Amino acid sequence: MRRGIAASALVAALAVSLAACGSSGSGSSGSANGPVTITYWDTSNATNEAPNYQALAQKFEAANPNIKVNFVNVPFDSAQNKLQTAMGSKGAPDVFRSDVGWTAGFAQQGFLAPLDGTPALPDPSAFRPNLIKQAQYQGKTYGVPQVTDTLGLLYNKALFSQAGITTPPTTWDELKADAATIKSKTGVDGFEMRAGDGYYAMPLFFGEGTDLVDTPNKKITITSPAAVKAVETYQSLFTSPGTVKPDVTSDSYAHMMDAFNNGKVAAIINGPWEITNIYQGSAFGNKANLGIAPVPAGSTGKAGAPTGGANMEVYAGSDAAHQAAAEKFVAFMTSAESQTFIAEKNDTLPTRPDAYTSDVTANLGIAGFQAILPDAQPRPELPEYASLFTSSGINLGKIVQGQESVQDGLNAIAADYAKLLPNFSK
Known part of the structure; x- marks a missing residue:
């Protein structure tokens, strides 16, 4: 990233x-x-x-x-x-x-x-x-x-204010509600999420109190009820009113950043490596307009993001x-x-x-x-952990495009993980 x-x-x-x-x-x-x-x-x-x-x-x-x-x-x-x-x-x-x-x-x-x-x-x-x-x-x-x-919720304070929203959302449900309000009040898309990128989906899993795998117990957890809940929420971030449809093109990252930097979308999930470029965008000539908040929490009430x-x-x-x-x-x-x-x-x-x-x-x-x-x-002490994002990214991309059901997509990821981690149980 x-x-x-x-x-x-x-x-x-x-x-x-x-x-x-x-x-x-x-x-x-x-x-x-x-x-x-x-x-x-x-x-x-x-x-x-x-x-x-x-x-x-x-x-x-x-x-x-x-x-x-x-x-x-x-x-x-x-x-x-x-x-x-x-x-x-x-x-x-x-x-x-x-x-x-x-x-x-x-x-x-x-x-x-x-x-x-x-x-x-x-x-x-x-x-x-x-x-x-x-x-x-x-x-x-x-x-x-x-x-x-780490990943955080980056948001355009001016657009939030125009929509009458005074504080950033703290849950995914609040984020979806805010996105709909921003779209209704300003005409600007409220939220864009990276599609088909396993790393960017991690806050959804952490918010449900789970991970792709349970390293200490050597168990593949990608098909657990908590993981299913995480991916269902992830999927909804592309279909709720005011959210941007999934972009899985090779230029999707550049499209998202251009939209955010120039005030065409009000909020995204991203990291500090983009700060310099964001400040160069037309929407952030006033640097104070950039809001930074924790990623929204899932049903556990806790927010979590990967450490990079x-x-x-x-x-x-x-x-x-x-x-x-x-x-x-x-x-x-x-x-x-x-x-x-x-x-x-x-x-x-x-x-x-x-x-x-x-x-x-x-x-x-x-x-x-x-x-x-x-x-x-922090990342678990698992040499193969970085490789887990490959299969999760591919199959999450298929899920949000409607090419796989949530369960079929997670089963496909689990099958790939079983090959990568033969000593892990399902």
Whole structure:
């Protein structure tokens, strides 16, 4: 889930051929007694974010003249597969920026160096405990949290006010009622939901007190009564008055954001990675017009959203000199000073409380998402968890288009999960 802006000419200056980006075993240079060059794969948005991460890397080099950083920006959408391939054969980077959902899987395969007690993680208590937890696998910490995010209800305060609505909805039923009122009073669509995207559907499951699977008990729960209730509610978000019909085209995300940014839809579910782009929209010339609230709650009365973000990780296949340099780089990139710099430049949320300076929290978008972070639920320690979104996304898309019934769609997801998790019961 990243900003959807095409790479500009600036990317050419940042990126180099992946074939030339080896770890210590395939191209990185230096020794324990001389200059060391580490390769870093940065998976942030090439246009909005990567230049600021490269600026940090240059600051690190200035402070550490014996370490050079080969900065490579890798498109997020292809980064997981490229990392998997590189670490499984050759050409892996010494250090990289990983989605939090990839950490357990990479650790299970032995690709990551444990960071407990290393210079990369001198004080785990400096970070939010739930973020450290989801950087761990089988009792060891394999990543240092760099940025965090979650999903929230983003809404256009002016449109809500025009419709006579003074507070954001706290339940899905209230959201549907508000959407109908906004459409009736203003003529603008009240709400648009991402269709056919398993990640964006997670608040519906959490709101019913369930998940796609029960990891501790090794049980597939996607067909449970609570999951059925969640998907029925999800389905209703595309058919209720004032809500937008499902868009499953390849440009659906861009369509949704264009509509919201320019005042053509009053509310969406999304994360802080879009703050910068939202502020550039015609509806948010006044930044205070952007409302940020927790995702609505389900029948349990509790709201819940997935925790996203990125961890800094070190490749286990690099030699000792490169691992040591990479660990030092990780500590620098995740320091309070570096996180504050990135928050101010990229509008992202730090992972450590001491990075939330007065200047950072003066950003209304960051402050808004900081307030709803307590509703974020960490990923379970399941290497296959990120892969669960593939089948759920495909079949939820079919359900909301009327191509599958709710039960048939959930049965299809359960069948896919049984293949992916053969040790789990239904």
